[in-house]
Amino acid sequence: MRQLVEAKVKPKSVKHISNGYPLLSKETIDLSGMTVEEGDILRLVDTQGNYLATAYYGIQNKGIGWVLTQKEQEKLDKTFFLQKISKAVGKRTYFYQAEDTTAFRVFNGEGDGIGGLIIDYFNGFYMVSWYSEGIYSFREDIYQALNEVVNVRGLYEKLRFNKNGQYIDQDDYVSGEKGEFPLIVLENGMKYAVDLNDGAMTGIFLDQREVRKALRDRYSEGKTVLNTFSYTGAFSVAAALGGSLSTTSVDLAKRSLPKTIEQFAVNEIDYEAQDIKVMNVFDYFRYADRKDIKFDVVVLDPPSFARTKKMTFSSAKDYPKLLKDTLKITNDDGLIIASTNNASFNMQKFKKLIDKAFKEANTRYKIIETHQLPKDFTVPNNFPEFNYLKVVFIKLMN
Template sequence: MNRAVFMKQTVKVKVKSAYVKSIKSGFPLLKKEAVQNLQQLGAEGTILELTDDSGLFLAKGYYGKQNKGIGWVLTHREEEQIDVGFFEKKLKRAFELRQSFFSDPGTTAFRLFNGEGDGIGGVAIEYFDGYLLIQWYSEGIYHFKDLFIEALNSIVDYKGIYEKKRFDLQGTYMEDDDFLIGERAPVPLLVKENGINFAIYLNESAMVGIFLDQREVRKTIRDNYAKGKTVLNTFSYTGAFSVAASLGGAMKTTSVDVANRSKSKTIEQFSVNGIDFEAEDIIVEDVFNYFKYAGRKNLSFDLVILDPPSYARSKKNTFSAGKDYPDLLAKAIDVTEQGGVIVASTNCSTFGMDKFKGFIEKAFKQADSKYQVLEEFRLPADFKTIKEFKEGDYLKVVFLQKL
């Protein structure tokens, strides 16, 4: 196979002295305020050679605007080239770490490559029963697309590859066709997660229909908490938690989400698991309004699942996890039975588990209630993280019993 000739401009960039230590210690995100000569960066996708004030080599990375950064460090070895071989090495190592997933017939959907956790920030690859989905989080990393595809071709067998460009969305999804190469996936594509079926759409929108980082939480709800219980699933999206609870023997599930499409999507997920969706409640409503309604009607539930987005806006309400989570949790506490369980979850990366537990403490005081922590979850093994980048370990889930 002839390898693609890949020549990228390299720019020397001086790192401000206050940030040299963090780069040396393995912090992978290059922040705007860390760079002295910003005007010299060129176009996104440029390879950056990072040096200290005296010109001493620190690391190599690339320029790509994403969230709070302007690029990612790729290597601390001056002689290492950012070429096909580099991408092959990183991808091969990531795939080796996930061999147990490939051999599990009960789970055919998982994260195959997790950005900076696997050594290349700004990109993720998910596996859906033989199909690969590449998520590009900056224009900078997208410039390396041909290298990625060539590397993938040399080390993994796949049916087809899809992509999501997550860097130019501006609140809407603009792509008409996310299909790249190989064969197209069935519509929908049915995948398994711990034996649960999920209908996936690789070519429909920015989201495919399931968040893979909650796999172990869903399994725990199904296996240990759902039997005989009434369940409220808020911000329910496509109803994945409700499906898990129903399969675990829940007496009844109530799924609430403000998006109109959530109803048909949830009906579909129940149906592909052989569950009678008409026996469940699927409600299109602002969750905040539903809590008011439940209060007026004196409704309460044995198990309440609270997994809001980090930021959400509806016609009358705006929610920011870093500011509003305690108030939201207090409302969930009010509709939870004594002795009932709340699954409090957040994917907000701007605060850690300690602060989240502070939010929990505040919410229970606000609701004049007591609790005990039953279990805690972080990201599953396929969502690999590194200790040098705590922001990458974003998921925090705490099972709470209302006393």
């Protein structure tokens, strides 16, 4: 049974909450001596008891809850979620009407007013990702609201939170039509195969849509392209459709091979003419350097953190070294597309990491293009730190 709990905001955080900052951390509120459960409503007050905002309690990797409203009388019921989802859908009218794109984000968590809730659209199907047990406790109202706002062909969900000490990362059919996977979606006219019922990810990262389009339209023709940490080869498909001379896709996961072949195949690209390697990217760098293999374009989109038997990689600490290794296998007038989704630093810091690498390598460069989250990935007003994606197109000037 959900309860209403009055929680005092610590003095140093009052201004933050009053200004609309949506995320609650353990340092934000004082819950000492209280019993609070996932999904409980928090009435946030200052030390004098004055109302500040209403939030829900839900533990995820970012914090312990999210502010939902600063209107004291507003109820967190189906009507509330209906209004939020309606507004979000209205912002995406362009995407719903686009003939060349049938996969996009419909609701982007805190950017659309409900932290911990993500809704993506895939050619008529909707996939809802829940990032805490707290927000999941509102599941019934949210699904009813979604079905009232849009025509849901089929509904799937992904649970991405800890429950009873065990991490849950699963997906499941909820209602409507059951999808036949792979489902083919369009992205700026390119085809991608997705599966909404196959583990943590779908087969494509929607936030890189405009980066793939830039690669296809402006930087691939007549070029040799290396796609590192390639996942299902989405960047490789974009490069091939852009007229690249060749693509090389490298990823450590064994399933990347059949998934990359699948992506080439649905675009009627001869995958046998492409190079797909299942191996550690850092081992491949050493191999390519040893064999004097160089590329015109290199795509770098590493995970924020990765650990293997041999090494640990942290983008916040190790990106300069990754870039220096990349320079060894990039042609003198080549292009590096450097990307990170690490939310712990901003674009300015990312550019400093890039500059550090090039100075240490004594190599001149020019930034010719930058990207952050596309417009369907709404970010809260005045809080750019939630714009986690940073992509920099770096032209070598040797």
